[in-house]
Amino acid sequence: MLGAYAVGKTSLVQRYVQSIYTDKYLTTVGVKIDKKPVQVGDTEVNLLLWDIQGDDGVEKLRSSYIRGASGYLLVIDGTRAATLDTAHDVQAFVDKEIGLIPFVVAINKADLIEEWQITPVQIEELIARGWLVQHTSAKSGQGVEQAFSTLAERIMEK
Amino acid sequence: MSVFPAAVTEFVIKLTAATRMLVNLRIRPDGTLVEIGGALYAYGLRDIPLGQRADESLPFLFGILPLEKSPMFLPYVTTDTGAVADIYLWKDGEDTRVIMLDATQDARKRQAIQQEAHDLGLELHRHERTTEKLQVEKDQLESLVESRTRSLANANYQLIQEIAEREKTEEALRSSEARFRRVSESNIIGIMFWDLSGTITEANDAFLDAIGYDRNDLVGGDIRWDSITLPELRHLDDSAIEEMRERGAFTPFEKTFIRKDGTRTKLLFGAALLEGSQQQTVCFTMDLSRWK
Numbered sequence: 300m301l302g303a304y305a306v307g308k309t310s311l312v313q314r315y316v317q318s319i320y321t322d323k324y325l326t327t328v329g330v331k332i333d334k335k336p337v338q339v340g341d342t343e344v345n346l347l348l349w350d351i352q353g354d355d356g357v358e359k360l361r362s363s364y365i366r367g368a369s370g371y372l373l374v375i376d377g378t379r380a381a382t383l384d385t386a387h388d389v390q391a392f393v394d395k396e397i398g399l400i401p402f403v404v405a406i407n408k409a410d411l412i413e414e415w416q417i418t419p420v421q422i423e424e425l426i427a428r429g430w431l432v433q434h435t436s437a438k439s440g441q442g443v444e445q446a447f448s449t450l451a452e453r454i455m456e457k
Numbered sequence: 458m459s460v461f462p463a464a465v466t467e468f469v470i471k472l473t474a475a476t477r478m479l480v481n482l483r484i485r486p487d488g489t490l491v492e493i494g495g496a497l498y499a500y501g502l503r504d505i506p507l508g509q510r511a512d513e514s515l516p517f518l519f520g521i522l523p524l525e526k527s528p529m530f531l532p533y534v535t536t537d538t539g540a541v542a543d544i545y546l547w548k549d550g551e552d553t554r555v556i557m558l559d560a561t562q563d564a565r566k567r568q569a570i571q572q573e574a575h576d577l578g579l580e581l582h583r584h585e586r587t588t589e590k591l592q593v594e595k596d597q598l599e600s601l602v603e604s605r606t607r608s609l610a611n612a613n614y615q616l617i618q619e620i621a622e623r624e625k626t627e628e629a630l631r632s633s634e635a636r637f638r639r640v641s642e643s644n645i646i647g648i649m650f651w652d653l654s655g656t657i658t659e660a661n662d663a664f665l666d667a668i669g670y671d672r673n674d675l676v677g678g679d680i681r682w683d684s685i686t687l688p689e690l691r692h693l694d695d696s697a698i699e700e701m702r703e704r705g706a707f708t709p710f711e712k713t714f715i716r717k718d719g720t721r722t723k724l725l726f727g728a729a730l731l732e733g734s735q736q737q738t739v740c741f742t743m744d745l746s747r748w749k
Contacts, residue, residue: 304575305575324575326571328567328571329531329532329564330531331534331535332516334516347520364531366529367520368520414586
């Protein structure tokens with residue numbers, strides 16, 4: 300789980316793994332690892348989800364956290380334009396550190412879509428770059444299952 | 458690099474083991490766990506089997522063995538017990554050594570500071586959004602005020618124009634009334650106002666004199682059209698009224714009026730409907746006998 304701080308990485312994992320959600324924001328320090336079995340076609344695989352602390356940029360992102368990653372969910376907060384810039388930086392950082400691996404962009408906080416600063420044009424630009432984009436809401440659960448399933452499928456395809 | 462005496466090294470190791478919940482692991486190149494020890498309970502590492510793949514029991518090892526870089530450091534890894542461990546991995550010959558050291562207190566302090574910083578960042582973002590919204594609302598309001606002010610200025614200009622026009626009209630009316638009053642008060646001709654119901658509402662002295670009445674009679678409402686008109690000649694009035702309704706005035710004719718004392722007098726009589734009315738008329742009379 301990668302992205303700027305407070306974009307909802309921990310909330311997405313909690314929603315996906317434990318089906319819970321809390322409004323209170325609690326920053327993540329370091330990394331928390333969760334496990335979730337997921338069915339990809341006929342195969343059941345275990346997703347090991349590394350919920351990595353977010354920051355404004357990539358300066359504090361440790362390459363040791365992403366060293367063994369098979370793929371990642373790149374999370375953006377739709378209500379904060381700056382988190383898109385961070386997502387671009389993170390994607391470039393991962394690409395440089397461990398090479399091109401599958402990832403899915405989760406534009407989170409879809410329940411607050413009226414307040415989004417990320418515009419449809421910007422989303423179109425991401426799609427045009429070949430990025431897989433999924434609108435998610437950890438609060439309502441919208442798109443969460445799809446985002447992780449898509450990521451698992453992409454990893455298994457590789 | 459300074460070399461510490463064995464006693465110092467031994468003391469530091471004992472201190473670290475006692476205060477930082479040291480756990481050590483040794484893993485073969487094929488990923489098999491061959492050694493495990495230390496404060497396993499602190500991190501919920503119970504029943505970890507030796508001789509099996511280490512990453513099956515210890516998920517933080519998945520994907521990173523064999524090590525590409527040595528040493529490797531995974532700081533602040535939250536374990537199942539909630540304890541936070543700093544994890545160090547390095548190559549020891551063919552094998553990989555792993556140690557875990559408790560970093561819970563340090564993580565909590567860091568978490569508090571980081572929380573503060575992130576909350577502040579979010580608050581700043583909210584503040585910026587609010588400021589942006591307020592600026593948009595302010596711009597909209599200013600635009601609305603500007604538009605209303607423009608409309609108001611236009612309305613004001615039109616009002617000034619209308620007032621000027623009205624003053625001009627009133628002045629023309631006053632001038633016209635003055636001219637009419639001058640004609641009426643000169644008593645050169647008889648002038649009176651009459652409505653088609655038969656009431657004479659206004660008359661000058663020349664008319665009153667001609668039919669033998671005075672102003673008191675007029676004010677008292679004693680002069681009515683039918684009382685000064687010969688019944689047998691009323692059809693002439695009817696024709697005149699019809700003509701007046703058609704073209705606004707009728708052709709003057711000599712009409713015999715009944716004076717107050719019962720005597721008769723012939724007056725040249727003409728009338729026109731007042732502008733905008735089908736009932737109110739202005740009439741003039743001339744005593745032709747004075748000119749014969």
